[in-house]
Amino acid sequence: MASEGLFSISVASVVEDMLKQHAPRLSDIDLASRKEEEAALRRYEAAGWLRKTVGVFGARDLPDEPSEDEFRLGLRNGIVLCNALNKVQPAAVPKVVEAPADSALPPDGAALSAYQYFENVRNFLVALEELGLPTFETSDLERGGKGSRVVDSVLALKSYSENKQVARNGSSKYGGALKPSSSGKYFVRRNLEPFMNSLSRSQSFNKVRDGVSVEQNLSIDFSVESTEMASSHSLKTLVHTILSDKNPEEVPLLVESMLSKVMQEFEHRIACKSDLVTSTLNASTSSEDMDFSTSLKDGDTSKDKFLNAGLFFHRQKREIQELKNTLLTTRAGMELMRSQFHKEFSDLGKHIKMLAHAASGYHKVLEENRKLYNQVQDLKGNIRVYCRVRPFLTGQSSIMSTVDHIDDGKITIITPSKYGKEGRKSFNFNKVFGPSATQEEVFSDMQPLIRSVLDGYNVCIFAYGQTGSGKTYTMSGPKILTEESFGVNYRALNDLFHISKQRKDMFCYEIAVQMIEIYNEQVRDLLTNDGPQKRLDIHNSSQKGLAVPDASLVHVASTEEVIELMSIGQRNRAVSATAMNDRSSRSHSCVTIHVQGRDLTSGVVLRGCMHLVDLAGSERVNKSEAKGDRLKEAQHINKSLSALGDVISALAQKSSHVPYRNSKLTQLLQDSLGGQAKTLMFVHISPEEDAISETISTLKFAERVATVELGAAQVNKQSGEVKELRQQVAGLKSALAKKEGEHFRSIMSTPGIYKIRSGTSPEYPTQMQIVEDLRNIEVRDYSAVMQEKVGTDLSLLKATGSSHWPESYPEHHKFGNKKIDSGEWINKVTINKHEVIVSNAPREWDGDNLHMPDSFYQGCFPHVSVFSDQQKDGANSVATDDSDDLDLATSDSSDCDMLWQYNLQKNSNTINSGSRIKKPQSGPTRSHDIRVQKNSYIPSPSGKMLNSHSQIVNSSMRQLISTGIDGKRRQNGKTLSIK
């Protein structure tokens, strides 16, 4: 494991650093200087002895305290050495080549030939070896040689001389001169050890004692390797534990225990070494004791011997003490190391624990972030955009992909230089699926959307991309379907069934499917057995909630039914082979799933619908080699896709006008793109290099789509009561429409009634008069009544023609632009700043009936009748709206109400029922309160009602305006007089 290796290295380097920090200070630096000092002292001692032995003149080139070089040069010719040896052991070197006495020798003795010098040195060494004394190499007398070995040999010779002297002095006891024995080496070594020990405690003792390497045993091994060797197992366990992240809590404990083990091992080693040093020293001391006691036994109590022995003990003691001090320092250093180790390891442990913790939470946080981001997107109503990269098709495996890398929601494309300096361009989406993403993975991210359809939201998922980029594959699946390769459509429906089953105790769901295609700007039903020839219309905000109400709506209850339906749909779909896709969809297809769920307890009805749109592929016409019909298809496809682009741009820029009506596709998607639906776009790209320009433009388009904010989606919910009331209203309306239709037809079939008679009685004011007189009426408490005569063009009443009402009476539409016959007129009056059509066409009174012209029926203009609320003088009782007469007109009146209300709505206010209109003081003798009744009625064609109503109108008007008029009029053959 690479990371484990790294960790080992870092631990090793920590250990090494620490060792480097402490080890040199504890041993090398200290001992090196001590060693240097001691070496110098020993050199001086050797030089002093040589000068003393050979005589100042014999050793004239040797200063008292020579440097290494001076020492080497002084002995280089071997004369001093041979002479000294011959002094100690006469004739040990039989022939010494002397330098000429009178010559002024250069310091390095160059006057003699190298060979002569070599002879001296060689003879000296041979003699030395014979005495069992340590020797050196001739090269040690050269520059760069080991001068210390020369010093050792000289001092050994000195020691030998002293011992010989002692032996000679005590020869009677020892029985003659001490002869170097065959085991002389051992003897010498034993005797040399004390000062050898002092020479280099930490690094020398390069001798074998009883077959054991002293260096091995005594040197305090702080090497990294040994530390790691000793603790490698623990370290590995630690590293493994940390990296496998079994339990981060244990890391500090493990570090602690490992550290303890390492420290114990160090201490153990120090203790061993301490014992070994002590026993070594004791051994050497006791050997000296033995020599000494032997000499005492022999009765030799000379002062020199005591002095020598005392000095020796003193030196040994001092050295033991020094060694102990060194051990103490080392131990303190180890303690320091231990605490530093401990601290660093526990910090490291904590850090790793934190990292492990953070790492485990990292993915959770990422997931959380994505959810939150999506929630924000939902709230803002952003269109979600997912990107999917198609894999290479069979036989394309060696082609280079234009996709550089994918990082969750980011895709980086390798671009030709013209698209960017770096040759890379990144795009961000809600999610990006690589070529290896399975259908299941792709769908799993959409499941929340599917759920929301069941919760009463409208959802739209549409697949966009270049031709052959995998849209149909995502939405439906490949040509040969398996359970794994099912596309979004099947899976979505499957999920809907599944969830609806889960909720069956709370909700009762009905699921129905429509499947249409837009081919060459024509909407066709794909679920009809008659072939998709019937052209359909798209209705936005249609009452039934169906965008294409005339397309087959098939109820489904199982996935099997869905599969069957889809295969019918796929068969009917316009598909053909293009140069770029052998099964290219030449149309935009849309599967719409309608879901209605009734809450079994509250009766609340949730209605959701989901559009699953597989757009036809955008393509470059020259690239797809389209001709004839294919060219026409491609042009339609491209046109509708660019209309989609325009809509997206307008939405992204929050334009006041969004050109939905420019294509059937945008009309179909209007509710999803501009409404309160949850919308997801699946953008597809092909990985081939020659598709790079389409890929870039597709991704740019998709980025733009992602910026569109639709506003928070809204649930389509109706409480049970509201629903019932709506149903009642709808029922009443249709009954009314039916009745009205019958009524209307009966009137139309009685032409006589429309005949306008000439010679109307001047006694009865025409509408013209009535309205003109209104001009003189003052509105009490409100602004003045204003009247104006308007043109006769019915288009001025456009609003009437586009109200809801005419929708149920389609005949009315056709009068929208009809001119009213000359002589007919309408008046627009503003009462309390609200525009009201007071009258329209003249009515003719035939003595019994007031006849309305055709245009009245055709135009259905809003009316207001002005009448007296109360006849204060009681002379002429006037029927009011609650009179029996008016009851007959119930059906008519409700229509009129609608118009009236519509008109009020149009003016975004209401005329208060009960507004008082007062006759000007100047005119009439008496003032009458006139009420502008909100629920006024249009005179109905029914004679009786008309009579009553016209009475109302006329009488009230007359009362109002006819001051001075004799007030007679005829009604039903009687003359009424009005005072």
Ligand SMILES: Nc1ncnc2c1ncn2[C@@H]1O[C@H](COP(=O)(O)OP(=O)(O)OP(=O)(O)O)[C@@H](O)[C@H]1O
């Ligand atoms: N994710 C995928 N894994 C395997 N094959 C795929 C994938 N996406 C697409 N294909 C294959 O690539 C080819 C083209 O795919 P598809 O017909 O879905 O493209 P399209 O965008 O719908 O094209 P068109 O717009 O021309 O209809 C098909 O053979 C399809 O099976």
